[in-house]
Amino acid sequence: MISRKSNPKGWFFVAPVVVLVAFNALIPLMTVVNYSVQETFGNNVFFFEGVKWYYQVLHSERFHASLLRQLFFTGTILVIEVPLGVAIALTMPRKGPWVSVCLVLMALPLLIPWNVVGAMWNIFSLPDIGLLGKAINSLGINYDYTQQPGSAWFTVILMDVWHWTSLVVLLAYAGLCSIPEAYYQAAKIDGATPWAVFRFIELPKMKRVLTIAILLRFMDSFMIYTEPFVLTGGGPGNATTFLSIDLVKIALGQFDLGPAAAMSLIYFLITLLVCWIFYTLMMKNENQE
Secondary structure, three states: OOOOOOOOOHHHHHHHHHHHHHHHHHHHHHHHHHHHOEEEOOOOOEEEOOOHHHHHHHOOHHHHHHHHHHHHHHHHHHHHHHHHHHHHHHHOOOOOOHHHHHHHHHHHHHHOOHHHHHHHHHHHOOOOOOHHHHHHHHOOOOOOOOOOHHHHHHHHHHHHHHHHHHHHHHHHHHHHHOOOHHHHHHHHHHOOOHHHHHHHHHHHHOHHHHHHHHHHHHHHHHOOOHHHHHHOOOOOOOOOOOHHHHHHHHHHHOOOHHHHHHHHHHHHHHHHHHHHHHHHHHHHHHHHO
16 A cells, blocks of 8 residues: 655645635635624724624615625526527537637637626616617517616616626537547447437536536626626616616615625625535435436
């Protein structure tokens, strides 16, 4: 039996990363925790409040409404983007010169900064001068995302689908390209239908990458801020005020640091809990296989 000796010199390379993570994550996190249990009226004077702000946030109708809007948005874009991304990946060529062209076109939306995406769709969707707005209104459909909550939701979801479906496409395409050609040859010999090939060969082989895609899209969509804020500002009214937008309004607009800090920690724990549940279920399925 060969014994492995630990090399303490490796810690010299890890130490800078640990210090950087502590500075960028742990210290700000502890600052938020500190604010969440205190109240301040300025002049750097703080008063201990305990769990008062947590109780206030958890029993706030405003928080419940924002959370429901956030969950609805995340669930909707997952239901749309994952099947759509898989469908597009299945139609993409896997050999020839068009492969590079398709990959570049798919990657383009991901290269655009989030604030630019919101600004683009803001102009693109204006009911009077926007290409999308004028096209929908010309069909006899009353569309105005600045005044109608339904139109605002449609625009925000459409914007997110346009921006992030490419991520699912690229991950699904990578999973498809990893399937050996022998699987398709065996399926062809057995006379398998295209649906059977997808059901028993392609989908199982894409399972891991699709799991990663769903996890990434959940985390990103659950914390989305820039695009809907630039597009609608959370309006009309509070129709598209998600948790992140509501949190910024409380922290910066109202300058209620205590409730904002408590809400941010609850927000963080909800995201962490759902991701942990999702990861546990994923690993459970892996072990069963």
